[in-house]
Amino acid sequence: MSITVLGVNHRTAPLDVRERFAHERREVPASLERVLAAGARGGVLLSTCNRTEFYLAEADVAVPEAVWAILSERLGGGRSASEYGYTRRDRDAVRHLYRVSAGLDAMILGESQIQGQVRDAWETSKGQAGPVLHRLFQSALLVGARVRSETGLATGAASAPSAAVAVAARIFTRLAGRSALILGAGDMAELAATCLASEGVRVTLVANRTYERARAIAEQMGARALTLDEAWEHFADADIVLSSTAAPHAVVTWDHVAPAVARRGGRPLCILDLGMPRDVEPAVAQLENVFLYDIDDLQAVAAQAAAERRRDIPAAERIVSEEVERFWAWYGGLVVVPVLKEFRERLDQVRATELERALRRLAHLSPEDRGEIEHFSQTLLNKFLHQPTLALKEAAQAGRGYGLLEALKRLFGLERRDDP
Amino acid sequence: MVLVPHLIALALYALAAALALAPFAGLRSAPRALRLGVPLLGIAAHVIGIARVTSFLGVAPTLSMLALFLVALQAASEGLFGASAVGVFTGPLATGLLGLALLIGLAPEGPPPSGRGAWSILHITVSVLGLAMLALAFIAAALYLLQFRELKAKRFGAVFRLFPPLERLDQLNHLSLVLGFPTVTLGVLLGFGVRYAGGASVDAAQVVWGMLTWVVLGWAVGVRVVRHWAGRRAAFASIASFTAVLLVYVALKLAAPGTQRFL
Numbered sequence: 001m002s003i004t005v006l007g008v009n010h011r012t013a014p015l016d017v018r019e020r021f022a023h024e025r026r027e028v029p030a031s032l033e034r035v036l037a038a039g040a041r042g043g044v045l046l047s048t049c050n051r052t053e054f055y056l057a058e059a060d061v062a063v064p065e066a067v068w069a070i071l072s073e074r075l076g077g078g079r080s081a082s083e084y085g086y087t088r089r090d091r092d093a094v095r096h097l098y099r100v101s102a103g104l105d106a107m108i109l110g111e112s113q114i115q116g117q118v119r120d121a122w123e124t125s126k127g128q129a130g131p132v133l134h135r136l137f138q139s140a141l142l143v144g145a146r147v148r149s150e151t152g153l154a155t156g157a158a159s160a161p162s163a164a165v166a167v168a169a170r171i172f173t174r175l176a177g178r179s180a181l182i183l184g185a186g187d188m189a190e191l192a193a194t195c196l197a198s199e200g201v202r203v204t205l206v207a208n209r210t211y212e213r214a215r216a217i218a219e220q221m222g223a224r225a226l227t228l229d230e231a232w233e234h235f236a237d238a239d240i241v242l243s244s245t246a247a248p249h250a251v252v253t254w255d256h257v258a259p260a261v262a263r264r265g266g267r268p269l270c271i272l273d274l275g276m277p278r279d280v281e282p283a284v285a286q287l288e289n290v291f292l293y294d295i296d297d298l299q300a301v302a303a304q305a306a307a308e309r310r311r312d313i314p315a316a317e318r319i320v321s322e323e324v325e326r327f328w329a330w331y332g333g334l335v336v337v338p339v340l341k342e343f344r345e346r347l348d349q350v351r352a353t354e355l356e357r358a359l360r361r362l363a364h365l366s367p368e369d370r371g372e373i374e375h376f377s378q379t380l381l382n383k384f385l386h387q388p389t390l391a392l393k394e395a396a397q398a399g400r401g402y403g404l405l406e407a408l409k410r411l412f413g414l415e416r417r418d419d420p
Numbered sequence: 421m422v423l424v425p426h427l428i429a430l431a432l433y434a435l436a437a438a439l440a441l442a443p444f445a446g447l448r449s450a451p452r453a454l455r456l457g458v459p460l461l462g463i464a465a466h467v468i469g470i471a472r473v474t475s476f477l478g479v480a481p482t483l484s485m486l487a488l489f490l491v492a493l494q495a496a497s498e499g500l501f502g503a504s505a506v507g508v509f510t511g512p513l514a515t516g517l518l519g520l521a522l523l524i525g526l527a528p529e530g531p532p533p534s535g536r537g538a539w540s541i542l543h544i545t546v547s548v549l550g551l552a553m554l555a556l557a558f559i560a561a562a563l564y565l566l567q568f569r570e571l572k573a574k575r576f577g578a579v580f581r582l583f584p585p586l587e588r589l590d591q592l593n594h595l596s597l598v599l600g601f602p603t604v605t606l607g608v609l610l611g612f613g614v615r616y617a618g619g620a621s622v623d624a625a626q627v628v629w630g631m632l633t634w635v636v637l638g639w640a641v642g643v644r645v646v647r648h649w650a651g652r653r654a655a656f657a658s659i660a661s662f663t664a665v666l667l668v669y670v671a672l673k674l675a676a677p678g679t680q681r682f683l
Contacts, residue, residue, distance in 0.1 A: 156581075170586070173591065
């Protein structure tokens with residue numbers, strides 16, 4: 001028995017390489033099928049924008065080759081995927097998954113999206129996972145939840161879009177029901193708008209230099225499209241303005257918005273300028289009850305949250321270590337029982353053969369004496385087996401059974417019948 | 421026993437203040453149950469102590485009652501508005517007020533003074549409750565201005581992270597002011613009633629300055645309710661009105677010092 005993880009992540013491969021390895025949900029069963037055909041007893045494929053990892057049960061020599069072959073095919077150009085990859089085995093593989101699930105291995109420390117991705121991977125691969133990986137992924141989700149509830153690893157807003165939400169949440173009592181005006185059609189604005197929408201903010205207006213582009217995005221978000229010139233009036237009623245235009249200079253100026261802001265009656269207005277270069281003239285921040293934040297400000301909020309989260313890494317790692325030991329104890333117990341059974345049967349077979357041979361030579365003995373000798377052989381075997389059995393069980397409970405078990409199998413040439 | 425429950429309340433208020441201040445010192449925030457439970461236990465002990473005080477006329481019992489209402493309003497702010505940062509001000513303030521009351525010396529147990537029964541207690545209780553509400557409005561306004569300054573200056577430190585959202589502080593200020601003003605008005609009217617019914621004369625300076633303060637308070641409420649001021653302007657108005665109350669009180673106490681009477 002063994003557990004192995006092979007894969008690539010944001011630390012080992014650049015984005016253009018990771019994009020090639022990424023599997024869509026529908027592609028997962030076929031790739032796993034190839035790995036199982038190579039000899040693995042179970043497999044789960046975790047594929048996100050930051051990582052593609054194969055978790056495998058009982059991966060012998062041919063299996064890693066199959067994994068790298070699958071990934072190399074996607075890479076193309078005759079390049080080997082293993083150049084970008086890593087392999088972790090047994091305890092290290094378990095620890096790796098737990099760290100991934102807890103957000104300790106994420107690009108943004110503590111990000112919680114990975115928890116859902118681990119769950120998706122498990123559910124997609126359920127038919128091919130096998131009992132050990134099934135249990136491993138189940139426990140990984142619990143470890144992720146435990147780290148998030150017992151440490152501050154998931155607190156604060158550690159990315160610019162989530163920082164945008166955090167900043168708006170310091171201004172408004174509730175974000176749900178607030179109206180947002182989107183200026184421009186940049187990816188970052190769309191991402192931040194999605195983050196705000198997930199908090200219940202209504203994107204009511206989308207304005208862009210070209211009306212057609214604004215209409216395309218507005219339709220996606222269930223909003224109304226405007227041209228930029230039509231947007232300034234709406235600074236009087238929107239709660240949040242999210243700007244990310246491709247303009248080379250500031251498009252939101254004091255002159256454009258000051259008259260509309262004056263009609264707000266003291267209600268706060270949060271302007272999130274995600275444009276690069278900035279879309280909003282800094283002077284707009286001087287308007288009463290206008291709170292203007294650019295991308296640097298949001299990144300400062302994110303960096304601060306990340307620094308806060310880093311303080312909790314030791315506590316999170318402690319939880320991961322505890323849970324690795326807990327899993328390994330279960331895993332050791334799982335494999336020790338069948339091996340012990342086989343060990344006992346093998347020795348009992350030797351005892352019975354030798355007893356029979358000895359009794360053949362001692363044909364003159366009475367049935368009582370023969371019975372006594374048989375009893376003696378049984379007792380002797382039990383005495384010999386007692387200490388190793390006890391030691392193995394104790395080691396298994398303490399999570400150290402795997403090494404002893406391998407030694408036992410090798411010393412006594414036991415069959416590979418230990419797989420659950 | 422008046423002293424023991426007051427001392428228990430003092431210790432619990434101090435603990436509640438420490439819990440409120442802890443996150444600002446970089447420590448982990450206490451669980452909400454603890455942040456609410458400790459002041460509530462303090463309130464329970466304090467109520468037991470106050471119930472045994474027989475005279476509420478002096479400065480000490482009034483300060484003690486003010487501390488009680490401040491902590492009660494702090495717990496209400498935390499429970500209803502999630503405004504745990506209010507405790508940063510009310511916690512130390514209530515602890516200080518109660519400590520001062522104990523230093524001055526609470527009235528010994530004994531029969532109530534003649535002619536000053538339930539109406540007198542009601543006058544003092546309502547007035548102090550109104551005062552505590554105005555203090556809460558002042559605190560909410562101060563928190564608002566601090567958070568406003570941090571947000572405008574793009575400083576994302578402890579105030580940004582731990583203070584409630586601006587809008588919530590504005591709502592808390594509005595509610596405290598709108599409830600506090602009629603409560604104080606009722607308390608003052610009860611006071612006049614008690615004094616005239618008892619045949620006691622009211623000092624002219626108290627009447628003049630009291631009316632002036634009432635007008636300032638009324639203005640702060642008026643601009644919020646009638647002219648719909650909100651945000652920073654309303655916060656400044658609230659702070660100005662409560663400051664007027666404090667200054668007038670200090671001036672009147674300087675004119676007629678002593679701890680036998682609150683005013």
